[in-house]
Amino acid sequence: MAEAPDCLGQKPTLKEVRKYVVPHVSSGKWEDLGIELDFDDDGTLVDHIRKERGGDEAKCCLDVLKAWLQGKGVEPKTWRTLVGCLRKIEAKEAVRSIEENILQTTSSATQPSQDEQLCVPEPPSQPTSELEPAAIAIRSYQRELAGPGIKGENYIICAPTGTGKTLVAGLIISEHLQKRKLDGKTRKVIFMVNTRPLAQQQMGELQKMIPGASVKCCTGDDAVLSTIQLLLKEEDVIVCTAGKFLNELDDSKVRLNEVSLIVVDECHHTRKNSPYARVMGCYLEEKQSGESELPQVVGLTASPGAGDNPRLDLDKTLDHLHYLCALMDATSGIKIVTENVEELEKHTNKPTFRLHVLPRRDCSEAFITKVTVEMKSLEAKVDLRCPFHRWSQQYETAVQQKKQPLEMELSPEHRDAISTLMLLRCYSQTLSIYMDLRYEDAIAVLDQYSDLPTEEQATLHEKKLIQNLECLKSELVKLPKVPNPLLIRVAEKLNSHFLRKPESKGICFVRTKKHAHAMCDWMAKLSLESGVKICPKEFVGHTRDTGRGMTQVDQKDVMKGFQEGNYNILVAT
Numbered sequence: 045m046a047e048a049p050d051c052l053g054q055k056p057t058l059k060e061v062r063k064y065v066v067p068h069v070s071s072g073k074w075e076d077l078g079i080e081l082d083f084d085d086d087g088t089l090v091d092h093i094r095k096e097r098g099g100d101e102a103k104c105c106l107d108v109l110k111a112w113l114q115g116k117g118v119e120p121k122t123w124r125t126l127v128g129c130l131r132k133i134e135a136k137e138a139v140r141s142i143e144e145n146i147l148q149t150t151s152s153a154t155q156p157s158q159d160e161q162l163c164v165p166e167p168p169s170q171p172t173s174e175l176e177p178a179a180i181a182i183r184s185y186q187r188e189l190a191g192p193g194i195k196g197e198n199y200i201i202c203a204p205t206g207t208g209k210t211l212v213a214g215l216i217i218s219e220h221l222q223k224r225k226l227d228g229k230t231r232k233v234i235f236m237v238n239t240r241p242l243a244q245q246q247m248g249e250l251q252k253m254i255p256g257a258s259v260k261c262c263t264g265d266d267a268v269l270s271t272i273q274l275l276l277k278e279e280d281v282i283v284c285t286a287g288k289f290l291n292e293l294d295d296s297k298v299r300l301n302e303v304s305l306i307v308v309d310e311c312h313h314t315r316k317n318s319p320y321a322r323v324m325g326c327y328l329e330e331k332q333s334g335e336s337e338l339p340q341v342v343g344l345t346a347s348p349g350a351g352d353n354p355r356l357d358l359d360k361t362l363d364h365l366h367y368l369c370a371l372m373d374a375t376s377g378i379k380i381v382t383e384n385v386e387e388l389e390k391h392t393n394k395p396t397f398r399l400h401v402l403p404r405r406d407c408s409e410a411f412i413t414k415v416t417v418e419m420k421s422l423e424a425k426v427d428l429r430c431p432f433h434r435w436s437q438q439y440e441t442a443v444q445q446k447k448q449p450l451e452m453e454l455s456p457e458h459r460d461a462i463s464t465l466m467l468l469r470c471y472s473q474t475l476s477i478y479m480d481l482r483y484e485d486a487i488a489v490l491d492q493y494s495d496l497p498t499e500e501q502a503t504l505h506e507k508k509l510i511q512n513l514e515c516l517k518s519e520l521v522k523l524p525k526v527p528n529p530l531l532i533r534v535a536e537k538l539n540s541h542f543l544r545k546p547e548s549k550g551i552c553f554v555r556t557k558k559h560a561h562a563m564c565d566w567m568a569k570l571s572l573e574s575g576v577k578i579c580p581k582e583f584v585g586h587t588r589d590t591g592r593g594m595t596q597v598d599q600k601d602v603m604k605g606f607q608e609g610n611y612n613i614l615v616a617t
Contacts, residue, residue, distance in 0.1 A: 182215060183208070183387060183391065184384040185207075185381045185384035185385075185387050185388040186207075186208055186215065188383050189201050189203060189209075189379055189381060190212045190216050190219075192376050192379055193212075193215075193216035193340075194216055194220075196340055197340070197375070198340060198341045198342070198372070198376060199374050199375075199377060200343035200344075200368070200372055200377070201344050201379050202345055202346070202378050203380065203388070204346055204392045205346045205393070207391055207392055209344045209345075209346070210249050210250070210253075210344070211253060212344075213235070213307050213309075213344060214249070214250055216307070217233050217235075217250070217254060217281060217305065218253070218254050218256075218257070220233065220304065220340070221254075221280055230304070231280075231304040231305070232276050232281075232282070232303050232305075233280060233303070233304065233305045233307065234272075234284060234289060234303050234305070234307070235250065235282070235283040235284070235307045235309065236285070236286050236306060236309065236320070236323070237283065238286060238309065238310050238320070240264075241596060242309070242310075243261050243263045243283050243284060243285055244261055246283050246309065250281060250283065254281070258278070258280045259281040260275050260279045260281070260283070261282075261284070262282055262284045262288060263288055264288040272284055272288065272297070272298050273292060273297040276298065276302055285319070286308075286319035286320045286322075286323055287319045290319050290322050290323050293326050300326065300327060300336065301330075301336035301339075303339045304339050305340045305342070306327075306339050306340070306341050306342070307342050307344065308320060308324075308344065308372065309344050310345060311344060311348075311372060312348050312349050312368070314343070314371050314372055315368070315371075321371060324371050324373065325371075327373060328371075331373065341373050341374070348364075348365055348368055348378060349364065351363070351367070400533070400537065402530045403529040404530060405479055405528060405529065411478055411523055412475060412479075414516065414519055414520060414523075415474060415475055415478075415520075418512060419472075422467060425461075425464055426446065426464050426465055428442065428446055428465070434471070434472055435472060435476040435479050436472075436476075437476075437555065440469055440472045440473070440476075443465050443469045443472065447465040447466070447469075459506075460505040460506065463495075463505070463506050463509060464505075466495045466496075467493075467495075467509055470493045470495070474489045474490055476555065476559075477489055477558060477559065477562060479530075480528075480555070480559060481528065481531065481562045481563065482562070482566060483523075483525040484525070485562035485565075485566075487517070487520060487521065489558060490513070490516075490517050490520070491517070493513070496509060535574075538567070538570065538576070538578060542576045542578055546577055548612065549606065549613065550613045550614075551614045552567075552613060552614070552616070553616055553617070554616070555617070556617060557582075557585075557593065559617075560582045560583075561582060563580070564582050567580040578612065580613045580614075581602055581606065581610075581611040581614055582594070582614075582615050582616075583615065583616040585617065602614070
């Protein structure tokens with residue numbers, strides 16, 4: 045039992061408690077704490093605290109803390125509110141002291157008497173989650189969603205994005221781990237995610253939510269020192285990618301009966317031959333054989349989807365949901381909020397959509413006309429017919445589909461055709477950039493094209509292609525730079541928005557990595573010209589193109605910079 049310091053007597057007065065608590069526990073911010081807890085100046089509780097205490101004890105802020113420390117039965121919700129307010133006024137030492145005392149008393153069986161010195165009480169008689177000492181407020185709809193999981197059922201949790209599904213999972217995991225105190229069984233949890241960055245993120249969240257549990261991440265980045273097989277011996281919760289877990293299952297390094305709970309994040313990815321589906325295939329095979337005790341399975345999703353069903357046919361949608369539940373062994377089905385709908389709606393982000401129809405370039409512009417004439421000439425040479433605009437993604441796809449079988453044959457006679465198609469793709473990208481961005485960005489695409497061989501290595505046909513390319517570039521650079529009406533309108537919107545709300549952050553989605561690079565450059569110059577603080581940064585995936593892609597480390601650094609305010613708009617593919 046943690047006792048009070050010697051400076052307090054057997055029955056400390058409020059004055060003595062205040063003298064000890066203010067400088068040593070709340071870091072001298074007791075008045076701020078009183079404000080945060082909404083107490084009146086005369087020391088009485090506000091209505092919501094008074095109602096919770098039954099209205100019998102008109103206690104001031106110090107009385108509540110004293111009563112809690114002496115174990116007089118203050119409701120858990122009251123002291124969680126107190127800890128939350130301590131956090132809000134940054135009374136970190138107070139929070140740490142309270143949490144440590146809570147943990148110290150969880151294993152004590154001695155009930156303090158009122159004659160004892162000021163001390164920390166036993167936890168309430170009802171078993172509480174390890175989430176509660178961390179002072180994380182758990183909403184009613186979250187407890188509703190967690191209900192079947194706490195009972196040990198297999199099911200899928202479905203709730204909108206941003207409503208705290210990870211917190212629900214944390215509550216289930218915490219209660220699951222606490223059961224080992226009752227039955228003495230070894231309990232290990234696998235929290236399975238779809239990507240490596242998400243694994244790191246969820247590990248951090250679970251560590252905050254369940255301070256009493258050991259949570260580690262395992263994604264295969266460090267194959268020697270970090271394996272699920274090794275971590276299962278020491279840790280309570282392992283956050284891992286589905287691929288990593290599948291590999292260790294396939295190699296017989298891990299068996300499913302070594303795990304007592306599997307949480308599947310974004311479980312709608314459990315389909316076809318995905319790692320999620322293959323892990324659950326192993327699970328269902330063992331279930332059918334009946335050879336071992338299998339773990340509980342809980343899925344998390346914002347939308348289970350409708351399957352390959354673009355018209356959203358009801359019967360096909362229901363078939364898809366049944367199939368997903370079968371793969372997940374969700375014998376208790378899909379759980380949505382039904383009792384606390386009003387509270388859920390209060391905490392559901394409802395974005396507003398504004399559609400701005402932006403003007404496009406005139407297709408009769410000289411730049412577009414000259415590139416189009418050259419493309420038509422090349423299309424005739426390779427018999428390419430495509431009904432879509434030459435700057436569209438569909439056109440570029442048609443070029444790729446025409447080129448791939450020729451490349452597969454590895455025949456020298458197809459070399460000229462392949463070179464022609466590659467140049468057609470370059471011209472398509474040039475037009476695409478020109479339609480969406482600036483004249484100089486489109487010229488840069490042509491300048492950077494390097495897929496054609498040198499003059500010494502080129503065939504006669506390829507030499508002709510090179511000559512035509514250089515001739516086209518010389519004609520294009522002589523043309524006047526026509527402003528892009530689309531960018532003019534976008535500039536107006538950006539300047540207007542960031543002037544009104546300079547603290548805003550945003551994302552601009554573009555078609556390709558080339559678009560991202562050009563858009564970032566344009567936004568940076570716009571900021572310099574207008575004086576409005578617009579700090580763009582590219583956020584793209586990995587690519588074989590030198591200097592265009594981003595590694596996972598690069599992506600993590602960019603996201604950190606975005607969160608810290610170094611950038612206020614991400615330009616992403």
